[in-house]
Amino acid sequence: MNVYIKSILTFNNEGEKRHVDLTDGLNVITGESKSGKSALLEIIDYCLGSSKSTIPKGEVTKFGHLFALILKFPKYHLVVARNRLDDDGKKQMYLYRTSQDIVPKELSMDLFTEENKLNLEQAKIELGREFGITVTSSTENIDAIKNEPRPSVRNMTSYMFQHQNLVASKFALFYRFEDSQKRDQTIKQFPVFAGWVDQQYYNYRLELDELIKQQKRNEKLQQSYSKSTEKIKRDLLNTFKRYYMLVGKTLDDNLSLTKLLSLRKSLPDFTRESYLSEEMEHRHGELKKQREELKQQRYDIEMSIRNLELSHGYGKNYSSNLKSLKAILNHSLHHNDSYDCPVCGQGVKVLTKKIVSLKHSKKWLVEELASVKVQGNEFHLQIHNLSMEKDKLNDEIRRLGNEISKIEEITDRWKKTKKLDNEVVYARAEIDIECKKIEEQQANLRKNDNESDVRIIELNRLIDGYNLNSYYSQAETFFKTNISRVIEKVDFEEEFRPADMNFLLDTFDLYHHDKESKSRVYLSEMGSGANWLACHVSLFLSFLHFFALQEKSALPSILFLDQPSQVYFPEKIFVNAKEKSNDVQKVEQIYKTILEEIELIKETTQFKPQVIVTDHVGELDIEGYKFEDYLRKNWRGNDNKFI
Structure with a gap:
């Protein structure tokens, strides 16, 4: 998105202010240590809604009562401001939007009134809308314990900031990724920031997830219904039989469920002539x-279970006795196969024979113990199987008892009233109710499946219309090409040239593909701070380039690099181009690469992205560019600092 920071400001209680004015393109703020350079990044982060303030304690926080940014959009300005954290800044922010030009040196605290004040969470939402975030929820799972947090400007900062302790780190690439939850959110919300998807996409995904899960529930219902079809048919058959019994007719036991349902419409009528009283008695008997017969089967099974339990008890006692014998044998058994007299040294045949016999007995004992253990397991299995059969018989006996009771109730009522017509009407109504219930179940299952199938096909078509797979594929190709191209320009180890850099959008891992060993070399596996810096700079310049190219991107085209030259001059507080060492040339090459990438982006997008660099470099001789054209502040010497 074409937006840049026009000014970074801080006001004290009296309204006095300090500000650093910036432009699009490259902006360099240089100076001595403790001049306030690194505070600028933290002020930006704080004004973009950070839940805590990481502005360095010292002169800046002593002076600063209110911190502000002026953001320049193509057609308007947006002022974002926030009081110090301990002075209402924890809960409140100011947002002011105007189509008029804003001159930083003329801006006063009069602008920050109650009218422009919002609570922190609402301010972050409004700021996200200004950048073009239209997605309010990226939840895709209908059963999620809680909804995914809405895409926020806070997750954008991972693409925008490279702090001093991060810009050349071998272990981490992204700001805020030490928090795994924020890391996962940022990766998942990449399509939102790239402008590939809108809220409707996530609505479709959520509805699809719900329908697929509903379909699975329906499948389970279908399976459950199919498994219970035999029971449903049997119960319905008994209902029909009661009716047929009343009208003096017989019914085929082998009718299918479908036949029974259709038979409902052609039931035989009751006539005095057709009724045979013996039919009810026959059915009852x-x-x-x-x-x-079933009770007898149950009794036989109960006796079998009891016998098995008794046998198992005998087996346990037998096993216990065998174990005791084994313990005695182990204690008393001679370890040799023969026995010699301790006095004369001659073999004693009688004792030798007994030793051999005892050893044979021990072998048998071990085998018998193993056999008893196996038989014990078999007892358990047989008892379990018989118990299952007994449960099934109990269910069937219970069902038959209910049928018998119903016939007896009908008989009792008939004996008292001598009116069989009412019983026939009741039995016919019972058939109607049960048939309708079954038909409705079948219709609902078919209807749900048909409707779900049609909608799932439609949702998949709508989701496929977003072409996410294609976008991801093109993006990974872009990063592979662009990172490899940029990294070749800076100080990257010869061992890894030609660079074949790859960035995985599903994990956000960066690696070099080594053609010789056909293996991946990840950032943490590369030696040298120069390599780590080269990876960070090339990756984040590629992010800057990529998001600038996306027509609907919600990510501001802003990149902040804090002290990249520290890799080459870790101890120096000032680096002068006159010290024309090889390391200075490498630093100059980094700046040249940044400028070339900015120009390349402008050629395609017609606007310059903003790169802010705070560093301790002094005058640099950058081929084709004048360093002073990009120098916004040079904080050196007495009293020459931010605050």
């Missing part, structure tokens, strides 16, 4: 006979 048949059911009682079936129940008695």
